[in-house]
Amino acid sequence: MNLDKPHMTYFLQKINQVLTHPKVLKMDEFIQHGKVTCLQHSIAVAYYSYIAALNLPFRIDYHSLIRGAMLHDFFLYDWRDKNKGFRWHGFKHPKIALNNAQKFFDLSQKEKDIILRHMWPLTIIPPKYIESIIVSLVDKTVTVLETFNLFKTKFFMINQKLAFRKAIE
Numbered sequence: 001m002n003l004d005k006p007h008m009t010y011f012l013q014k015i016n017q018v019l020t021h022p023k024v025l026k027m028d029e030f031i032q033h034g035k036v037t038c039l040q041h042s043i044a045v046a047y048y049s050y051i052a053a054l055n056l057p058f059r060i061d062y063h064s065l066i067r068g069a070m071l072h073d074f075f076l077y078d079w080r081d082k083n084k085g086f087r088w089h090g091f092k093h094p095k096i097a098l099n100n101a102q103k104f105f106d107l108s109q110k111e112k113d114i115i116l117r118h119m120w121p122l123t124i125i126p127p128k129y130i131e132s133i134i135v136s137l138v139d140k141t142v143t144v145l146e147t148f149n150l151f152k153t154k155f156f157m158i159n160q161k162l163a164f165r166k167a168i169e
């Protein structure tokens with residue numbers, strides 16, 4: 001599951017557009033699962049959503065797919081700190097992430113749907129676009145892999161770190 005050079009260049013260019021914003025880099029201060037920060041998680045979801053999309057027989061808006069995936073968990077707080085009133089995180093954070101994202105970025109309808117519906121079926125309204133369905137499924141898969149530390153295999157870590165390092169250079 002590697003991207004070839006042109007696709008990797010496209011991917012890095014797209015995530016860079018989002019990563020240049022200091023608020024987005026702030027996601028690296030919050031742990032998402034295990035030892036993975038929210039920013040690393042978002043890059044992994046964007047990366048594997050893009051790979052999944054390239055292998056599907058549909059017309060896909062890659063630009064919105066990658067940007068929406070990068071911002072799907074842009075909620076900017078430590079969700080594990082129950083004392084700070086972040087209860088019902090699973091239900092509430094898509095809306096909070098969307099509000100934050102809209103403050104700093106001009107979002108397409110698809111990008112909004114990706115962010116708002118990624119927790120489906122926990123949140124009742126289903127995703128509307130193929131891009132949102134992909135991100136929602138990849139998010140769940142990546143979450144399980146991160147939670148159980150399965151990204152520790154060399155293969156996955158190399159890709160993730162490479163993308164991250166190149167993106168912030």
Ligand SMILES: [Fe+2]
Nearest residue numbers: 072073093118
């Ligand atoms: Fe989420």
Ligand SMILES: [Fe+2]
Nearest residue numbers: 041072073139
């Ligand atoms: Fe997520």
